[in-house]
């Protein structure tokens with residue numbers, strides 16, 4: 522640690538993990554530390570907002586939370602593209618400057634590997650804001666035929682999101698008055714929609730059956746033949762489609778791959794402390810291989826563990842709390858109803874989930890989940 526000046530903490534990525542981590546550090550340490558938060562984007566967007574944009578429930582403008590509203594004591598937020606990371610030296614190079622850290626936290630999330638699935642880049646996806654915006658214009662033109670929501674690899678962000686997408690698509694087509702003329706299918710590499718919670722999975726399967734949505738578990742789309750409008754699954758099965766809504770295979774961003782920090786697409790960490798194999802270098806959120814789901818609520822939990830660990834270290838008092846692997850996810854069931862599942866990965870010998878039936882009342886909880894972060898991070 523550089524003892525001559527304030528400890529320098531550099532946090533890469535201002536998503537769920539980076540925003541929560543720097544907020545906690547600021548709350549606890551204020552100006553006594555020197556925190557630099559770097560992101561290439563000029564705004565944050567909640568993952569679930571992509572579904573709202575896609576189905577025309579919110580405008581793209583309404584879901585953008587500008588980083589210019591992020592102001593925390595002791596934290597310098599910079600708009601830069603990170604071009605290389607040297608984890609041994611804790612040195613980060615950007616398009617505008619080099620940053621050296623006493624403590625480095627990689628919170629750069631997961632990106633999409635379109636090339637891993639031949640033909641995928643010729644289709645629609647709903648996991649980026651740009652893809653969701655494109656679909657907002659494509660969906661009104663779909664009046665009949667076969668729609669499929671298809672996942673091209675696991676792990677992927679927010680395991681319930683593809684299930685939410687088919688249920689929201691059903692409602693959308695009902696509203697358009699064309700549901701009878703359309704078929705909906707969901708292809709998922711998991712054996713069930715939410716594996717840690719059999720009750721949640723059962724409820725989703727009932728909802729699919731009630732709406733005549735075909736569910737294909739345990740399979741991923743291996744390639745897309747755009748000339749024939751056919752998706753080829755990993756067992757060779759061909760599924761014809763008129764509307765393809767894809768979830769690309771995920772991996773850490775290229776700059777993390779090039780840093781040598783990743784193995785098999787993800788950064789190995791101690792799942793309870795988020796330490797990487799490099800001294801004073803941590804990874805939180807979707808990019809870290811903790812065994813917990815790739816979801817914002819889990820990125821926050823990991824950020825909490827790193828924040829408490831760093832605060833203890835900097836104050837030279839006590840020790841941090843461990844990452845608990847606990848998270849609450851809200852699930853759109855359609856018809857304006859929201860279900861909830863609380864998942865616990867680390868308390869027992871196997872992950873468990875507690876399911877709460879969908880209701881209109883739970884929508885208020887989901888809205889509070891979003892608005893509490895909006896006001897905590899951005900004061901909005």
Ligand SMILES: Cc1cc2nc3c(=O)[nH]c(=O)nc-3n(C[C@H](O)[C@H](O)[C@H](O)COP(=O)(O)OP(=O)(O)OC[C@H]3O[C@@H](n4cnc5c(N)ncnc54)[C@H](O)[C@@H]3O)c2cc1C
Pocket residue numbers: 533534535536537538539559560561562567568569570571572601602603604628629630631647648649678679682774776805806807808815816817818819820850851
């Ligand atoms: C459709 C959908 C629905 C979802 N629903 C939910 C939900 O209901 N609840 C939930 O908890 N989660 C949900 N998620 C998942 C959630 O959005 C992610 O898990 C969460 O954002 C991960 O946080 P993170 O901090 O790891 O990464 P991110 O939030 O992705 O942040 C990473 C940041 O790194 C920046 N970055 C990347 N590369 C560079 C670079 N080279 N230079 C500079 N900056 C860079 C990016 O701009 C980004 O801001 C959903 C996701 C999707 C796609």
